[in-house]
Structure formats: structure tokens, C-alpha cells
């Protein structure tokens with residue numbers, strides 16, 4: 247198989263450089279929200295299967311844009327629905343959960359995800375981004391987008407920045423809670439947390455450790 251010049255190997259599969267950057271950032275956010283553990287199962291990025299209607303591109307094709315920005319992930323059920331929300335928030339508007347037999351040809355359940363702002367997308371991929379912008383579901387026919395609606399105009403790079411901001415906000419909130427608890431407790435020197443036997447430690451020490459941990463990041 248001949249891959250496009252820009253193709254890189256990511257987890258053993260051909261991918262465009264945008265995907266090599268975006269997917270690990272996506273996985274970080276999915277883990278942080280406790281939607282997945284570890285990494286995502288990836289069926290394909292740059293196209294391997296003809297049945298994909300060329301949104302993933304054909305590495306052997308002669309088109310100007312040969313494929314990138316569109317991935318299929320092995321996700322099912324509620325996990326898939328939750329992941330779709332995050333992917334759309336992170337700048338992949340053309341993202342849908344495809345249920346079992348989605349193509350009426352025995353197709354496997356998965357999440358199909360297309361990033362905005364990837365210069366390697368095929369014409370068919372760009373058409374799916376256009377479709378979701380116009381409330382379509384990205385398949386042949388007139389079915390509406392099941393949503394939730396993507397953030398208008400957000401690119402995958404902006405999506406990574408958005409995810410980092412969420413993480414920072416959550417950390418700051420944790421610090422704020424610790425500060426409030428410290429203030430409520432007043433003088434902590436005489437307060438002890440009894441967790442039994444040798445492990446008895448002062449509450450002030452417990453808070454101090456928690457505070458140092460959240461501040462160190």
C-alpha cells in the first residue's frame with residue numbers, strides 16, 4: 247500500500263500529522279472525564295476500507311487530498327455517546343456514533359469522527375463537515391443530525407486548547423475547595439484525623455499534602 251507523503255504511522259496505522267497530535271489530546275480528556283481508561287481502539291484513520299465512502303481517503307487514489315482528519319474508533323453504547331460529545335467539543339464536528347448495521351450491510355458499531363481544520367481531509371470528508379453544519383447526519387439521505395450540536399467553527403487545534411482550559415479550571419476549583427476547607431477549619435494544629443493505628447496524621451498535614459499535590463501541576 248502506498249501512503250501519502252505526509253502520512254505517519256500511529257499505533258501501527260497510517261495517519262495524518264493532525265491526527266497524531268489530536269488523538270492523544272482527545273484520549274487525555276476522555277480519561278480525565280473518566281469516559282475511557284488507557285487508549286482508544288482505532289479501526290482506521292487514513293482509509294483502509296473501501297466501504298467508508300472515501301471520507302477516510304484512498305491511499306492509492308489520485309485525488310489532490312488523499313485522506314486524513316477522519317478516524318473510526320471502536321466505541322459502543324453509552325461510552326460512544328459520551329465520547330461523541332467530547333470529540334465535537336474538541337473540534338471534530340463530523341462525529342457520529344454508528345450503531346450496529348448502520349450501513350444496512352452488517353457494519354460494526356463504532357464512532358466515526360472528522361476533525362475541522364485538517365488540510366488532509368478528502369472532498370467527501372469536507373462534505374460531511376458541511377453536512378453537520380447544515381444539520382445533516384453525514385450519511386446518504388435527509389436524516390437530521392442526532393446531536394448534540396457541535397461548537398460552530400471550532401478547529402481541532404482550538405479543541406485541544408479548550409480541553410486544556412477545562413483541566414486548568416478544574417484544578418483551580420480543587421485548590422479553591424481546599425482553601426475553603428482550611429478556612430472553615432480555622433486553627434488546624436489541634437485537629438487530628440483518626441484513620442487508625444500507625445496512620446494517624448494531623449488534618450493540617452493531610453490538607454498540606456493535598457494542596458502541594460494540586461499546586462505542583
Ligand SMILES: [Zn+2]
Pocket residue numbers: 262263264265314315364365366367
Ligand atoms: Zn490532517
